[in-house]
Amino acid sequence: MEDLLKQKCVACRADAPRVTDDELPDLLKEIPDWQPITKDSVLMLNKVFKFEDYAQSLDFTKKVAALAEEEDHHPAILLEWGKVEVTWWTHKIGGLHKNDFIAAAKTDALNT
């Protein structure tokens, strides 16, 4: 994960390369708590963070939102009582770019 944490999301064009099937397993090993999910045929990275109360959930949501603005890459953040579900993917390519793995690693680092 250290390697991903040092990187920064790069601007992503519609013709930017998706992560290939060959690259996927190694990248997933770097963020082992994230699940690859498919929604509307789009591959995404998903993780549920649990918290003891709403204030903590909201605080984490704000941190992830600040990261999103900093990286200019925006996930879906589902805020509920006691949990926050974060989903990263790259809209423009309809799938996963390396950016999403960088962003997932940085999201984990916000929760320490």
Added chain:
Amino acid sequence: MEDLLKQKCVACRADAPRVTDDELPDLLKEIPDWQPITKDSVLMLNKVFKFEDYAQSLDFTKKVAALAEEEDHHPAILLEWGKVEVTWWTHKIGGLHKNDFIAAAKTDALNT
């Protein structure tokens, strides 16, 4: 909607009454932009609020979260770029209580 806005969510027990099929249409008329949806067999109230940028979406998310704490009733808030999807229901009764309609009306009032 005015009538709902004046009310406050009441603490809800597991045996509190769900909104009945007879009451539902009149209550929905008071919050016409909200859609009744069913998820995992639970009836919920859902609305997507659109915004021009992420900062506005985040700002609205914070307002809804503050309302949730004030009413001690917590929705699911899905924050994405340019939109916030809010879903109200009452966990303890597995469906809709009048609280949810009050909370929906108050959510609309935050977006004016």
